[in-house]
Amino acid sequence: MTLSPLPPLPSLPMLLGQHQDAVLADCRSRTGDIRAIQRLTGGNVSHVFRAHGGRGTAIIKVRQDRFARIPSLETDPALIADERRALRLYADAAPGHFPHVLGFHRQAHAMVLTDVFSDGLNYHQHLARRPATPEEMTRLGRALRAIHQATRNIRTQIRSQGDAWFREHTFDYCLRAHGHETLNAACEQMAAQPGQQLILGDLAPKNMSLNGGVALCDLDNVHRGWPLYDVGYVLAHLLIHHLACPDTLRTLVPALLRGYFGAEEPDETQTRLMATVTAGVILYRLAPSLVPYPLNQPAALTDRYRDRTRELLDSPPLTVPILLRAVGAQKDGS
Numbered sequence: 001m002t003l004s005p006l007p008p009l010p011s012l013p014m015l016l017g018q019h020q021d022a023v024l025a026d027c028r029s030r031t032g033d034i035r036a037i038q039r040l041t042g043g044n045v046s047h048v049f050r051a052h053g054g055r056g057t058a059i060i061k062v063r064q065d066r067f068a069r070i071p072s073l074e075t076d077p078a079l080i081a082d083e084r085r086a087l088r089l090y091a092d093a094a095p096g097h098f099p100h101v102l103g104f105h106r107q108a109h110a111m112v113l114t115d116v117f118s119d120g121l122n123y124h125q126h127l128a129r130r131p132a133t134p135e136e137m138t139r140l141g142r143a144l145r146a147i148h149q150a151t152r153n154i155r156t157q158i159r160s161q162g163d164a165w166f167r168e169h170t171f172d173y174c175l176r177a178h179g180h181e182t183l184n185a186a187c188e189q190m191a192a193q194p195g196q197q198l199i200l201g202d203l204a205p206k207n208m209s210l211n212g213g214v215a216l217c218d219l220d221n222v223h224r225g226w227p228l229y230d231v232g233y234v235l236a237h238l239l240i241h242h243l244a245c246p247d248t249l250r251t252l253v254p255a256l257l258r259g260y261f262g263a264e265e266p267d268e269t270q271t272r273l274m275a276t277v278t279a280g281v282i283l284y285r286l287a288p289s290l291v292p293y294p295l296n297q298p299a300a301l302t303d304r305y306r307d308r309t310r311e312l313l314d315s316p317p318l319t320v321p322i323l324l325r326a327v328g329a330q331k332d333g334s
Contacts (some may be wrong), residue, residue, distance in 0.1 A: 141259020
């Protein structure tokens with residue numbers, strides 16, 4: 001599928017109108033005098049900007065009635081309040097990992113946030129320049145486990161549409177859209193798992209920084225679900241970002257999983273379900289779709305790995321080692 005060229009994106013004054021002065025005043029509480037405003041790339045739903053000032057930076061998010069980078073998709077701009085609710089809960093439960101809300105403007109559908117990208121880059125941008133490291137994956141796994149533990153008893157409903165509805169919506173566009181019966185069955189199995197709790201729902205490299213600590217942003221997909229969905233989601237991204245250097249995955253994948261599970265031996269049934277989720281997310285990111293995901297990997301490798309992943313789903317049970325071995329096979333052309 002060839003995506004049509006995007007129309008010019010609206011400027012910040014066009015988005016905020018009469019609310020711009022109030023939004024920029026919130027930025028100045030963090031930045032001081034604003035010297036420049038930079039549009040950021042990566043997110044599909046909201047328009048995101050970084051305000052630069054003499055004392056630092058701040059982030060501005062504005063939501064409209066259509067996705068910022070997929071204008072064919074309609075949305076409710078008022079749903080930015082759901083993300084605000086999630087940000088407050090996570091910042092309180094797991095301090096040090098999430099942005100703080102500096103200002104919220106309901107009528108403008110806008111938020112001002114602290115900037116958690118200390119070097120100005122998200123992890124997706126880092127991965128475009130060099131492979132991940134085992135130390136980073138260990139830190140990420142440990143942080144995700146700590147976040148899950150810190151939020152497991154929170155009962156606050158995040159989604160305006162209902163957390164159960166949003167979980168099914170997530171399954172629809174990320175997993176069920178591929179029309180594969182194994183993925184459809186996995187959705188039913190995840191919904192039936194005990195221990196449903198708040199999960200991040202979009203743990204992609206573009207939404208994180210591993211520059212020293214572990215910082216996560218863009219909580220627009222937070223909902224109540226199965227915790228290992230988050231692990232499978234980030235694992236899928238780790239695999240597809242390293243298709244051209246599969247040998248590195250031999251240390252990266254174990255580092256991520258040991259970081260998350262620690263010394264405990266995960267249940268085999270659970271990890272097989274997690275591997276199936278990983279395969280579904282791989283297809284979501286690599287299959288032609290309405291959701292763009294720029295990936296700095298050779299097209300021949302992504303095409304072969306996408307096709308091989310679908311073949312593996314046809315012959316369950318699927319495991320993480322099988323998905324890992326398949327990466328090396330695609331690099332070798334076998």
